Amino acid sequence: xxxxxxxxxxxxxxxxxxxxxxxxxxxxxxxxxxxxxxxxxxxxxxxxxxxxxxxxxxxxxxxxxxxxxxxxxxxxxxxxxxxxxxxxxxxxxxxxxxxxxxxxxxxxxxxxxxxxxxxxxxxxxxxxxxxxxxxxxxxxxxxxxxxxxxxxxxxxxxxxxxxxxxxxxxxxxxxxxxxxxxxxxxxxxxxxxxxxxxxxxxxxxxxxxxxxxxxxxxxxxxxxx
Amino acid sequence: xxxxxxxxxxxxxxxxxxxxxxxxxxxxxxxxxxxxxxxxxxxxxxxxxxxxxxxxxxxxxxxxxxxxxxxxxxxxxxxxxxxxxxxxxxxxxxxxxxxxxxxxxxxxxxxxxxxxxxxxxxxxxxxxxxxxxxxxxxxxxxxxxxxxxxxxxxxxxxxxxxxxxxxxxxxxxxxxxxxxxxxxxxxxxxxxxxxxxxxxxxxxxxxxxxxxxxxxxxxxxxxxxxxxxxxxxxxxxxxxxxxxxxxxxxxxxxxxxxxxxxxxxxxxxxxxxxxxxxxxxxxxxxxxxxxxxxxxxxxxxxxxxxxxxxxxxxxxxxxxxxxxxxxxxxxxxxxxxxxxxxxxxxxxxxxxxxxxxxxxxxxxxxxxxxxxxxxxxxxxxxxxxxxxxxxxxxxxxxxxxxxxxxxxxxxxxxxxxxxxxxxxxxxxxxxxxxxxxxxxxxxxxxxxxxxxxxxx
Numbered sequence: 001x002x003x004x005x006x007x008x009x010x011x012x013x014x015x016x017x018x019x020x021x022x023x024x025x026x027x028x029x030x031x032x033x034x035x036x037x038x039x040x041x042x043x044x045x046x047x048x049x050x051x052x053x054x055x056x057x058x059x060x061x062x063x064x065x066x067x068x069x070x071x072x073x074x075x076x077x078x079x080x081x082x083x084x085x086x087x088x089x090x091x092x093x094x095x096x097x098x099x100x101x102x103x104x105x106x107x108x109x110x111x112x113x114x115x116x117x118x119x120x121x122x123x124x125x126x127x128x129x130x131x132x133x134x135x136x137x138x139x140x141x142x143x144x145x146x147x148x149x150x151x152x153x154x155x156x157x158x159x160x161x162x163x164x165x166x167x168x169x170x171x172x173x174x175x176x177x178x179x180x181x182x183x184x185x186x187x188x189x190x191x192x193x194x195x196x197x198x199x200x201x202x203x204x205x206x207x208x209x210x211x212x213x214x215x216x217x218x219x220x221x222x223x224x225x
Numbered sequence: 226x227x228x229x230x231x232x233x234x235x236x237x238x239x240x241x242x243x244x245x246x247x248x249x250x251x252x253x254x255x256x257x258x259x260x261x262x263x264x265x266x267x268x269x270x271x272x273x274x275x276x277x278x279x280x281x282x283x284x285x286x287x288x289x290x291x292x293x294x295x296x297x298x299x300x301x302x303x304x305x306x307x308x309x310x311x312x313x314x315x316x317x318x319x320x321x322x323x324x325x326x327x328x329x330x331x332x333x334x335x336x337x338x339x340x341x342x343x344x345x346x347x348x349x350x351x352x353x354x355x356x357x358x359x360x361x362x363x364x365x366x367x368x369x370x371x372x373x374x375x376x377x378x379x380x381x382x383x384x385x386x387x388x389x390x391x392x393x394x395x396x397x398x399x400x401x402x403x404x405x406x407x408x409x410x411x412x413x414x415x416x417x418x419x420x421x422x423x424x425x426x427x428x429x430x431x432x433x434x435x436x437x438x439x440x441x442x443x444x445x446x447x448x449x450x451x452x453x454x455x456x457x458x459x460x461x462x463x464x465x466x467x468x469x470x471x472x473x474x475x476x477x478x479x480x481x482x483x484x485x486x487x488x489x490x491x492x493x494x495x496x497x498x499x500x501x502x503x504x505x506x507x508x509x510x511x512x513x514x515x516x517x518x519x520x521x522x523x524x525x526x527x528x529x530x531x532x533x534x535x536x537x538x539x540x541x542x543x544x545x546x547x548x549x550x551x552x553x554x555x556x557x558x559x560x561x562x563x564x565x566x567x568x569x570x571x572x573x574x575x576x577x578x579x580x581x582x583x584x585x586x587x588x589x590x591x592x593x594x595x596x597x598x599x600x601x602x603x604x605x606x607x608x609x610x611x612x613x614x615x616x617x618x619x620x621x622x623x624x625x626x627x628x629x630x631x632x633x634x635x636x637x638x639x640x641x642x643x644x645x646x647x648x649x650x651x652x653x654x655x656x657x658x659x660x661x662x663x664x665x666x667x668x669x670x671x672x673x674x675x676x677x678x679x680x681x
Binding site: 039042077078079080082106107108109110112113114115127129131133136138140159160161163164165168185186187188189196197203218219221223224 | 308309312314316317318320321322352353355481482483484485486495497502503605606611612613614615617624626628630633634635636638639641643647648650651680681
């Protein structure tokens with residue numbers, strides 16, 4: 001049987017070829033033909049274990065029919081629960097998480113942004129870490145938006161502490177939180193151009209000479225990725 | 226020399242270089258030691274409303290914090306906070322260094338509590354690696370001890386600078402003198418007084434040197450008396466109490482909405498301390514209390530901090546017993562896994578702290594494989610499986626959380642620190658508006674923000 005007859009196996013997209021980031025000269029390391037694929041998108045099925053089923057059940061009961069559209073996927077990894085949520089349902093879901101007696105995530109630990117330029121259509125992520133003091137447990141909500149349309153509804157109305165956190169995420173990633181009371185830069189100067197934590201924003205730096213040798217700037221050094 | 230400029234006419238009392246006119250109103254530039262001129266200048270001002278920029282270099286703003294206060298007489302009607310003056314791009318820089326090198330960056334975030342930053346980050350890396358259970362018990366006990374020492378030194382600075390800001394220099398002198406004892410211990414153990422990069426993924430960088438246990442034991446004998454001294458100075462001091470009691474009131478509802486944690490939350494009556502409620506590093510095996518107050522004011526936050534120092538002393542005593550006990554004495558302080566654990570211990574040489582001479586001799590003259598291993602682990606580092614974790618730690622200021630994302634490589638993909646100072650500073654408008662301008666100083670001091678942590 002030749003390989004032409006075999007059924008196509010779905011494969012994840014290639015993350016990189018070779019090693020050490022060599023582009024200018026031939027690869028003498030022996031890793032030249034290495035192909036590294038991106039890990040498949042994680043998604044967990046029930047039962048989640050570790051008490052996370054309770055959270056999911058309570059949320060399903062609170063959200064009703066909208067639950068299916070709200071939660072795109074659930075990831076349980078390293079003892080932590082992450083709900084990937086559709087952005088148009090974010091505020092509603094947050095309100096359930098805060099107010100439902102079986103959920104009661106009263107304390108939000110803020111918003112953190114992540115930029116995944118390779119994941120087309122969901123490059124920018126806003127990650128919300130929540131903590132329930134009543135039930136003494138934690139969870140995470142992750143919302144994505146594409147680079148082309150970087151809008152996520154603001155959750156300041158549910159968790160006022162998100163005021164500065166959303167400003168920070170806007171400042172560093174360019175995610176526009178619609179409905180934020182005053183979405184301005186918080187760390188960078190007001191007239192700064194670009195959003196520094198994005199992966200396409202260079203780190204900067206200059207080569208440094210030390211005892212005759214020149215050490216390149218950190219973002220130009222050899223990478224073992 | 227006070228200079229005055231008007232919004233539209235831009236008439237400068239000094240013939241200086243032409244500056245762009247301010248947006249609105251009359252602008253008085255105050256340069257210090259010119260209070261009489263300011264008072265004279267505003268005596269005939271048509272309106273009472275005054276906008277004062279406090280900072281970014283005002284001595285009582287805890288570093289480069291800027292407060293924009295709108296005043297009606299002496300009452301603050303609007304308080305706005307400007308931050309970002311100490312932003313150093315630590316989170317971005319870490320994306321271009323190995324996982325181990327990240328420690329030297331995070332230790333510089335909140336520079337008054339470096340051990341907490343390091344521990345939160347290292348615990349996050351360990352969780353991503355799935356090696357939390359394999360970190361040696363001795364390393365965990367040392368981490369706990371260092372964290373509690375650090376909590377004392379941080380609270381001492383909080384109380385010392387607070388006293389100074391209210392005009393009392395004695396607590397400042399005493400607080401810094403006591404803190405110096407802790408910093409001396411840090412220097413003796415890690416080689417550095419601040420920014421030690423002592424906690425590493427998999428353990429700690431070096432075991433306690435000979436004599437460290439005795440030195441800490443001496444510290445434990447002296448410190449309770451010194452805390453008592455501080456209490457005698459401040460607890461019932463009428464001036465201090467009148468400046469702090471019922472000032473900057475923030476109750477539990479406000480704390481929850483604003484995400485406030487730490488002494489501010491415990492002064493609102495909620496005994497929420499991660500060391501008790503979600504223990505890590507073996508805190509569940511130590512005997513200590515979580516002090517709370519119900520006054521929700523600056524005085525309550527002070528009492529919580531002092532009581533926490535006393536509890537920390539209890540924990541340090543228990544750590545010392547364990548570290549010198551048979552079970553942990555002489556045990557390793559770095560994970561046994563050769564693929565992760567740092568190959569060398571630090572040792573003090575004639576030219577300072579560096580890799581131990583035994584290790585250098587081993588890799589340079591006996592084992593080529595050991596040299597390769599050392600080189601690969603130091604230059605390339607270890608790989609961390611892809612995923613994300615959030616690890617919280619109870620720092621002196623509240624919950625410090627490390628959100629660490631890995632793409633499976635040798636460098637962090639993204640590190641975000643949820644710094645308690647950053648979040649707690651959001652309470653300034655809630656605690657200051659409607660109060661007197663003098664109380665702004667107490668309110669900000671009771672938050673105890675560290676701008677290195679706020680701006681990162």
